[in-house]
Amino acid sequence: MSTLGWWRLIYAAFAGFLLFHGFSASENAPNYSFMHNATSAPFLSYYDYIVVGGGTAGCPLAATLSHLANVLLLERGGSPYGDPNITKLVNFGASLSDLSPWSPSQRFISTDGVINSRARVLGGGSCLNAGFYTRASPEYIRQAGWDGRLVNQSYEWVEKLVAFEPHLGHWQSAVRNGLLEVGVVPFNGFTFDHINGTKVGGTIFDEQGNRHTAADLLEYANPRGLTVLLYATVQKILFRFRGRRSRPEAYGVIFRDGSGIEHRAYLKYGFKNEIIISAGALGSPQLLMLSGVGPVAHLKAHNIPVVLDQPLVGQGMCDNPMNAVFVPSPIPVEVSLIEVVGITHFGSYIEAASGETFSASVTTTSRNYGMFSPKIGQLSTVPPKQRTPEAIARAVEYLDNLDQAALQGGFILEKIMGPISTGHLELQTRNPDDNPSVTFNYFQHPLDLQRCVQGIQTIGKIVESESFSKFRYDYMSWPGLVNMTEHSPINLLPRHYNSSIPLETFCRDTVMTIWHYHGGCQVSRVVDPDYKVLGVEALRVIDGSTFNYSPGTNPQATVMMLGRYMGVKILRERLGN
Ligand SMILES: Cc1cc2nc3c(=O)[nH]c(=O)nc-3n(C[C@H](O)[C@H](O)[C@H](O)COP(=O)(O)OP(=O)(O)OC[C@H]3O[C@@H](n4cnc5c(N)ncnc54)[C@H](O)[C@@H]3O)c2cc1C
Ligand SMILES: *[C@@H]1O[C@H](CO)[C@@H](O)[C@H](O)[C@H]1NC(C)=O
Ligand SMILES: *[C@@H]1O[C@H](CO)[C@@H](O)[C@H](O)[C@H]1NC(C)=O
Ligand SMILES: *[C@@H]1O[C@H](CO)[C@@H](O)[C@H](O)[C@H]1NC(C)=O
Ligand SMILES: *[C@@H]1O[C@H](CO)[C@@H](O)[C@H](O)[C@H]1NC(C)=O
Ligand SMILES: *[C@@H]1O[C@H](CO)[C@@H](O)[C@H](O)[C@H]1NC(C)=O
Ligand SMILES: *[C@@H]1O[C@H](CO)[C@@H](O)[C@H](O)[C@H]1NC(C)=O
Ligand SMILES: *[C@@H]1O[C@H](CO)[C@@H](O)[C@H](O)[C@H]1NC(C)=O
Numbered sequence: 020m021s022t023l024g025w026w027r028l029i030y031a032a033f034a035g036f037l038l039f040h041g042f043s044a045s046e047n048a049p050n051y052s053f054m055h056n057a058t059s060a061p062f063l064s065y066y067d068y069i070v071v072g073g074g075t076a077g078c079p080l081a082a083t084l085s086h087l088a089n090v091l092l093l094e095r096g097g098s099p100y101g102d103p104n105i106t107k108l109v110n111f112g113a114s115l116s117d118l119s120p121w122s123p124s125q126r127f128i129s130t131d132g133v134i135n136s137r138a139r140v141l142g143g144g145s146c147l148n149a150g151f152y153t154r155a156s157p158e159y160i161r162q163a164g165w166d167g168r169l170v171n172q173s174y175e176w177v178e179k180l181v182a183f184e185p186h187l188g189h190w191q192s193a194v195r196n197g198l199l200e201v202g203v204v205p206f207n208g209f210t211f212d213h214i215n216g217t218k219v220g221g222t223i224f225d226e227q228g229n230r231h232t233a234a235d236l237l238e239y240a241n242p243r244g245l246t247v248l249l250y251a252t253v254q255k256i257l258f259r260f261r262g263r264r265s266r267p268e269a270y271g272v273i274f275r276d277g278s279g280i281e282h283r284a285y286l287k288y289g290f291k292n293e294i295i296i297s298a299g300a301l302g303s304p305q306l307l308m309l310s311g312v313g314p315v316a317h318l319k320a321h322n323i324p325v326v327l328d329q330p331l332v333g334q335g336m337c338d339n340p341m342n343a344v345f346v347p348s349p350i351p352v353e354v355s356l357i358e359v360v361g362i363t364h365f366g367s368y369i370e371a372a373s374g375e376t377f378s379a380s381v382t383t384t385s386r387n388y389g390m391f392s393p394k395i396g397q398l399s400t401v402p403p404k405q406r407t408p409e410a411i412a413r414a415v416e417y418l419d420n421l422d423q424a425a426l427q428g429g430f431i432l433e434k435i436m437g438p439i440s441t442g443h444l445e446l447q448t449r450n451p452d453d454n455p456s457v458t459f460n461y462f463q464h465p466l467d468l469q470r471c472v473q474g475i476q477t478i479g480k481i482v483e484s485e486s487f488s489k490f491r492y493d494y495m496s497w498p499g500l501v502n503m504t505e506h507s508p509i510n511l512l513p514r515h516y517n518s519s520i521p522l523e524t525f526c527r528d529t530v531m532t533i534w535h536y537h538g539g540c541q542v543s544r545v546v547d548p549d550y551k552v553l554g555v556e557a558l559r560v561i562d563g564s565t566f567n568y569s570p571g572t573n574p575q576a577t578v579m580m581l582g583r584y585m586g587v588k589i590l591r592e593r594l595g596n
Contacts, residue, residue: 053242054098057251057276065287066091069272069294071253071306074143075575076562076582077297078233079177083586085244087593091284092245093274095252096123096140099234105146108228111356114147115395123147126396127301127454131461132403134396135532137301141249142234145223145575148534149372149390150230151357152182152221155570155577156213164548165584173583174211174576180238181231182221184209188353190429194371195219195359196486201477203361203369213571217361233579250277254451256294256310256558258326267326268556269294286557291593296560297582303564304333304444304539305455312555321446327554331544333444338459339569341533342471342526343391343399343432346482348490352429356390360572366436367474368572373429391430393418399529431481433474434533437568439464444539461530471526535574537566550585561585
């Protein structure tokens with residue numbers, strides 16, 4: 020056999036080894052006896068609670084309710100277990116760049132032109148995300164009107180299974196020290212709490228780089244009280260009128276299985292039984308509208324029979340803008356997602372991720388550029404509306420042909436709090452599989468723009484800090500890098516960072532998403548403070564669509580907490596105390 024032949028064989032054996040190990044994680048994954056493919060479900064069934072959407076909020080909610088009632092959890096996607104694109108930290112981005120109809124991620128592009136993603140898998144966004152785990156501030160919890168003690172107990176319930184302390188490598192440590200050096204103080208150590216200053220936050224990745232998602236919270240479920248159906252897409256909520264003057268009452272759902280067959284699930288007759296929508300910030304307002312609850316003119320335009328004229332469904336859509344700079348490093352850096360955060364006093368959160376170029380997927384040989392890869396839609400070097408498929412393809416090709424060493428380094432990003440700017444969501448079709456049209460109006464409010472500018476200025480100072488000196492080049496002394504700066508499809512710090520270009524322009528032109536979009540079914544506009552949909556009976560919405568404001572620096576901890584918290588509240592009501 021030729022030398023090349025031997026190498027091929029060794030490579031194949033190695034790839035097989037990796038593949039085996041990648042999938043072997045599923046052996047340790049919970050084998051939920053209550054989880055089934057929707058194709059095996061009866062055409063008609065009855066439950067006390069029907070939860071629509073097995074995502075970040077839906078899983079902890081259903082697990083909790085299953086202890087005192089019969090619960091059906093309907094998820095349009097499949098199981099996360101055994102898919103290394105989901106379970107392995109080094110594969111971050113693989114799902115986001117998989118555009119197939121069975122991908123756990125469904126791409127959408129807001130009318131603003133920013134490329135974004137929504138989950139389609141049991142565990143929801145916690146199967147796709149960058150893993151950072153951090154609680155909401157005490158002020159946020161007070162303003163939400165939540166019971167602080169139950170909130171803390173609910174966070175702890177979540178943390179026991181899915182939150183870990185990261186072990187900082189040299190690059191993340193330099194970001195932490197840089198933040199402190201430029202005045203984002205004090206240092207608050209490792210904590211889940213939201214405190215001004217710099218801290219190390221939690222992560223849902225364990226020490227081996229395995230992801231622990233909201234689906235893991237189903238381990239808490241009572242198996243006799245829960246049925247989880249995968250590949251079950253809810254088409255609409257069914258409403259009835261008990262009397263001529265009564266309010267519409269939700270009493271069942273129609274869902275379609277993977278073969279396109281329709282099934283119906285109804286609430287059992289019972290005073291306290293309910294349907295709960297946890298389909299996420301795009302899915303929940305979309306499903307309400309498809310079911311006839313929404314702005315009347317819009318529903319009529321789509322030939323949807325009106326159940327309730329509710330003009331605020333789909334209003335208040337927000338996405339926190341993210342802007343970032345890539346800082347090439349002369350020395351190797353670790354592969355990291357978000358581990359450190361600077362909580363500034365001007366309303367900008369500074370985080371970082373490194374080592375993209377080394378995060379090769381276990382199952383594919385293609386290069387993966389992590390959180391800022393054009394493959395996943397993060398293309399910040401052209402203004403949002405120019406981020407066409409052709410522009411993405413050009414950027415991917417450019418990066419694939421670059422010397423790997425040129426991309427050694429990491430990104431420092433800033434996300435603004437809030438945001439204050441809001442937009443809206445509208446149906447495009449009556450098919451629940453299709454994306455609705457969504458507009459976020461990034462930076463429409465001047466304070467949002469100001470917070471971005473201050474965040475970028477702070478990032479500039481961090482890069483120039485003494486603490487960060489090992490991880491940056493002296494730009495002017497390396498012509499190759501200056502050339503890269505001119506042509507690279509990622510933002511290198513000096514590219515827009517000179518006095519002739521206002522940072523306001525930089526913020527608008529390079530805006531990306533950090534995927535913390537929320538709103539559409541906000542508290543006191545579409546749902547009441549108990550998350551009951553206003554104007555109808557037996558229906559709640561519990562997920563990120565109810566937020567007016569993104570909680571903490573990153574939302575997932577609070578979304579999971581809310582699922583548990585509301586599950587406990589609903590069971591207390593059921594028991595009558
Ligand atoms: C790439 C990425 C990175 C992120 N990074 C972080 C991070 O590091 N830290 C952090 O805190 N947050 C992060 N986030 C945000 C966080 O993950 C989300 O805010 C959170 O997961 C939203 O939870 P949710 O329950 O509102 O919606 P989801 O988790 O999206 O749940 C909605 C579920 O409903 C299902 N569904 C929708 N419609 C239907 C239907 N008609 N029938 C049946 N099922 C349906 C969907 O398939 C989905 O599983 C990130 C998100 C993404 C996408
Ligand atoms: C999972 O459990 C089911 C029965 O609940 C069983 O049939 C199946 O073999 C189990 N699978 C694994 C991998 O243990
Ligand atoms: C993992 O992601 C890659 C790249 O996006 C895709 O080609 C592959 O099919 C995915 N694997 C699985 C198991 O879904
Ligand atoms: C909840 O926990 C936080 C610390 O994480 C603490 O500051 C707060 O006082 C606690 N609230 C209640 C009501 O116990
Ligand atoms: C679930 O059912 C669908 C439709 O019949 C089928 O295509 C799919 O392969 C099944 N999935 C699993 C994991 O069994
Ligand atoms: C933290 O900073 C915010 C401004 O972003 C300020 O409103 C708040 O009072 C500060 N909190 C504390 C405890 O200092
Ligand atoms: C600079 O980059 C461009 C585009 O990649 C390339 O065509 C050119 O040869 C480079 N110039 C130098 C001096 O490296
Ligand atoms: C600033 O950047 C712009 C765009 O890259 C460039 O045209 C301009 O010459 C730069 N100005 C200075 C002073 O470097």
